[in-house]
Amino acid sequence: MNICNDHIVHNHQDVVLSLALGIADAGISTASIAATFGLGFIPLHRALYDLMILKEYLEETPVQ
16 A cells, blocks of 8 residues: 555554654545544445354453
């Protein structure tokens, strides 16, 4: 993912870090990571995902 001509990032967190540090003016990432850094977010696409969890873990606190 190329943010600027000389600044390449490889994941969503690096995108928002570049924005938060003023290295970039815009980037493509997820709403959740943008919110974590207190950045604005304009949705470009909505995707649905299925989450599969083994039945034995359904009552675990992290899953709840």
